[in-house]
Amino acid sequence: MSKHAGKVSGMKPKNMKQTYKDLLAYINVYLPIVIVALVLAMGAAVISLIGPRQLSEITDLITAGLTGQLDIAAIEKIALLLVTxxxxxxxxxxxQGFIMATITQRVSKKLRRDISEKINRLPLRYFDSNSVGDVLSRVTNDIDMISQTMNQSISTLVTATTMFLGSLFMMFITNVPMTLAAIASTLIGFGLMILIVRHSQQYFGAQQKALGAVNGHVEEIYSGHNVVKAYNAERGAKETFDQINDDLYQSAWKSQFFSGIMMPLMNFIGNFGYVVVSILGAVLALNGDITFGVIVAFMMYIRLFTQPLSQFAQAATSLQSTAAASERVFDFLHEVELIDEKGKTSQLENIRGDVEFEHVHFGYTPEKTIINDFSVHIKPGQKVAIVGPTGAGKTTIVNLLMRFYEINSGSIKIDGIPTTDLTREDVHEQFCMVLQDTWIFQGTVRENIVYNVEGVTDEQVEDACKAVGIDHFIRTLPHGYDTVLDDQTSLSAGQKQLITIARALVKDAPLLILDEATSSVDTRTEALIQQAMDHLMVGRTSFVIAHRLSTIKNSDVILVMDNGDIIEKGNHVELLAAGGFYANLYNSQFEEA
Known part of the structure; x- marks a missing residue:
């Protein structure tokens, strides 16, 4: 990651209105029950508004009782009504809290599931330009933000609105002059709140985006911490992190600062309203225009009237954060997917392994073509080696064969059927693959070897491990084949590679791809693996990408690539005799010998 990869400028959601439309459409199935919850919240708020008026009546009854007979029955009746x-x-x-919590978690669960499924439907080129950490941030941080808003802010906003309008109505029917005084004292609060919300809106989108950048950087550096240490790059990594972290600090500090000053500001406005109502109420009471009970009611109504102002502000800031988070989530969900292939009927059955590339052109980006008019016919059962300098297009050819990427033009056929006529799943089913970068997941040794292959016996697993020479090592583990591979289990790079090779042996697919499969093992282990690979390749069409040319001398066909083109083709003896690019490359590796 470059030093400026995580730089995030302050910005707000591009289209807040559309984002909320997307969110409403997403939770459409839950809207009826959500509306029920919000109606209950409104009902609870309305009931709370009745309370001050009843307390006003009790106050007047008690005040009247100080100079006459106290009406205990009336007081008890009002008190019972209040309790009810x-x-x-x-x-x-x-x-309503139970309903909203339930719906919130169901929506969050559905969002996480949809993002997980979306990842499987995205073309690999999406991940070429987006970091893993940023995608993870959408699954965790952004969905958590949406969850918190749905669970708290929506009902709070409805309750606050009901309280605000209801208390205003109750104040007007109680006493107009005191109501006007209360409104005048809180107008300043409205003005400041609107000003703050408008000014702070830009920082919430920046906060969510910067959080994704931090996650992406940390995930990247942690996964490659050995390389970072080996190159003494800790200072550079720290500087990059500090820069990204500072971006997050700036946007988070500003957004939280503006959010944090809302409550003190609204408390000041509320207290100021108390003072105004108390002074005016005292004057009116002395003149006999109102009773003492009215002052008591207004003291409560002014709190119910000003309290929603701070709740409005908090809900507004929360909704802004949610809009930013929702936009990131729905932008991901709206990304262009792989073409739906449900309508394809062609299938590969009992394949022979005939593979043909016809005038294939491909580029990862439209402006740069990597593979230029690539054509080759590979007969069933042949072992094909692909060699060439770094960047020649070797791995790209394999990616196109597996349909990890779609070709720009031309065709790739397996047994005469274009791979574009087949589903990706059908194409993948025909290959077992061993990559240079090993992938071991947390699970037992047996589960890692049998990965997603059904009906594999223990004997088949052990035979595969014996074939690649790792059976003895596995039996030395605490629980043998049932040892769980996790952070506590120490495996060398070579041992991990041997497990992935055993995984390929167990799958036993008719086509085999080896992409630098022996690059992480020592010479002796490489020889054992080569014997196992030679046995495995019998009767199967195999594609081998290798830099060690000694491992592909017995290949039936060697394709020498440079700049996306086949520049030489033949077996080892023929290419050496030709004295061309391959001969120079081979001799350069063994010139000392």
């Missing part, structure tokens, strides 16, 4: 209302309000809040 507050119990109903509690139950409504509990039910």
């Amino acid at each position: 209302l507050y119990v109903i309000s509690y139950i409504a809040n509990y039910v």
